[in-house]
Amino acid sequence: MGNFFSCIGGSETPDLVPEIHTPTSSVISSRNTFNKGYSDSSSSGFSGVSFGENFSCGDASPGGELLEKPNLRIFSFAEMKSATKNFKSETLLGEGGFGRVYKGWIDEKASSVSSKSGIKIAVAIKKLNSESVQGFEEWQSEVNFLGRLSHPNLVKLLGYCWEEQELLLVYEYLPKGSLENHLFRRNTNVEPLSWNRRMSIAVGVARGLAFLHSSDKQVIYRDFKASNILLDVNYDAKISDFGLAKLGPCGGNSHVTTRVMGTFGYAAPEYVATGHLYVNSDVYGFGVVLLEMLTGLRAVDMNRSKGQQNLVEWMKPSLANKRKLKEFMDPRLEGQYSLKAAYELAQLTLKCVRKDPKARPSMKEAVDVLQKAEAIKLNKGNRTPNNNHHHRSPYHSQHRGPRMSMEAYSLS
Ligand SMILES: Nc1ncnc2c1ncn2[C@@H]1O[C@H](COP(=O)(O)OP(=O)(O)OP(=O)(O)O)[C@@H](O)[C@H]1O
Numbered sequence: 001m002g003n004f005f006s007c008i009g010g011s012e013t014p015d016l017v018p019e020i021h022t023p024t025s026s027v028i029s030s031r032n033t034f035n036k037g038y039s040d041s042s043s044s045g046f047s048g049v050s051f052g053e054n055f056s057c058g059d060a061s062p063g064g065e066l067l068e069k070p071n072l073r074i075f076s077f078a079e080m081k082s083a084t085k086n087f088k089s090e091t092l093l094g095e096g097g098f099g100r101v102y103k104g105w106i107d108e109k110a111s112s113v114s115s116k117s118g119i120k121i122a123v124a125i126k127k128l129n130s131e132s133v134q135g136f137e138e139w140q141s142e143v144n145f146l147g148r149l150s151h152p153n154l155v156k157l158l159g160y161c162w163e164e165q166e167l168l169l170v171y172e173y174l175p176k177g178s179l180e181n182h183l184f185r186r187n188t189n190v191e192p193l194s195w196n197r198r199m200s201i202a203v204g205v206a207r208g209l210a211f212l213h214s215s216d217k218q219v220i221y222r223d224f225k226a227s228n229i230l231l232d233v234n235y236d237a238k239i240s241d242f243g244l245a246k247l248g249p250c251g252g253n254s255h256v257t258t259r260v261m262g263t264f265g266y267a268a269p270e271y272v273a274t275g276h277l278y279v280n281s282d283v284y285g286f287g288v289v290l291l292e293m294l295t296g297l298r299a300v301d302m303n304r305s306k307g308q309q310n311l312v313e314w315m316k317p318s319l320a321n322k323r324k325l326k327e328f329m330d331p332r333l334e335g336q337y338s339l340k341a342a343y344e345l346a347q348l349t350l351k352c353v354r355k356d357p358k359a360r361p362s363m364k365e366a367v368d369v370l371q372k373a374e375a376i377k378l379n380k381g382n383r384t385p386n387n388n389h390h391h392r393s394p395y396h397s398q399h400r401g402p403r404m405s406m407e408a409y410s411l412s
């Protein structure tokens with residue numbers, strides 16, 4: 001078997017997924033994303049050389065592994081139908097740009113002998129929407145990246161189904177859903193995420209990103225956002241959705257050039273402006289999510305007044321000032337955190353969202369800062385007093401901003 005990730009211009013393609021040409025070259029993303037018309041530096045998303053051996057990340061991100069081969073089950077479409085009661089609406093978990101996500105039940109083991117034991121496990125099944133033009137590339141990317149990467153803070157891809165027009169992905173089921181749901185959906189009966197949970201989620205996803213970035217052949221995740229962070233039964237965080245992931249720069253280059261894909265409010269400004277994607281473009285997205293966790297406010301909300309719609313631009317001037325920071329903290333966290341810890345995180349956020357990607361910290365450095373902040377214990381002396389939060393609209397009025405065209409996204 002050749003390198004799983006083929007070389008640029010090489011004849012090798014990942015042997016799991018035969019090469020298929022997508023019907024169009026002018027791909028339009030159907031997710032809440034943008035496409036600025038840059039062409040990819042690779043034809044299939046498998047640019048660069050193999051990952052190489054050195055994929056461990058030391059203390060910043062223990063427990064990671066790069067599998068020699070993807071260890072994935074192949075499911076029939078009939079199995080997918082039976083797992084989800086024929087994609088019954090009551091099994092629907094959510095919907096994104098790729099398609100709908102259903103909860104299903106599959107046999108624990110692949111072999112027919114063990115399936116007779118009747119042990120079933122819960123899974124999340126993502127079914128490609130037939131109108132998604134970008135879908136095949138994203139599906140392929142997910143299978144090839146997530147199928148080989150194993151880390152406690154990455155969602156486990158269990159297998160896939162590819163039958164005629166049907167493309168599906170089967171993941172471990174994460175019962176607490178997405179971070180986005182916990183932070184921003186007001187109509188559920190779920191308790192607000194506590195400070196301690198937010199801290200452990202931040203450390204977890206930072207470790208996941210550090211793992212991706214630390215390999216010989218770095219992986220740039222490219223779509224870091226609250227809806228792509230999923231929570232298991234213990235609220236341990238896992239990064240999902242590798243449809244936009246890219247291998248990092250090679251041959252001494254500092255960046256890769258790609259068609260601009262991502263999500264408004266989370267994507268790094270240099271990438272949106274030029275199509276130049278750096279490993280540290282992910283660090284920007286991480287800073288945005290950290291800010292969402294601190295403030296309880298969305299990265300972009302077109303229902304906020306002008307000047308406040310982009311969270312980073314709105315908050316930047318306040319983050320370096322402890323008094324102002326206190327005003328902007330999520331009121332649901334009151335009394336749970338020390339202002340010292342919040343201030344440390346605000347300073348980390350500011351560094352992560354710096355305009356110059358080279359001036360941003362690495363994810364390994366971010367993990368260190370987060371761990372130190374997590375260790376700051378709350379005591380009487382540093383407890384945060386209650387505040388009046390006059391500056392923000394009531395939470396129930398918050399919802400995801402509408403899709404935006406590139407023109408609507410002004411870079412300052
Ligand atoms: N493994 C999983 N376990 C439990 N729920 C999941 C799982 N994967 C996805 N979901 C649910 O399905 C929803 C849709 O996920 P999906 O990744 O398709 O879309 P999205 O992240 O909202 O948008 P985008 O297409 O931009 O990534 C998630 O928000 C989550 O609630």
Ligand SMILES: [Mg+2]
Pocket residue numbers: 096227228240241
């Ligand atoms: Mg997603």
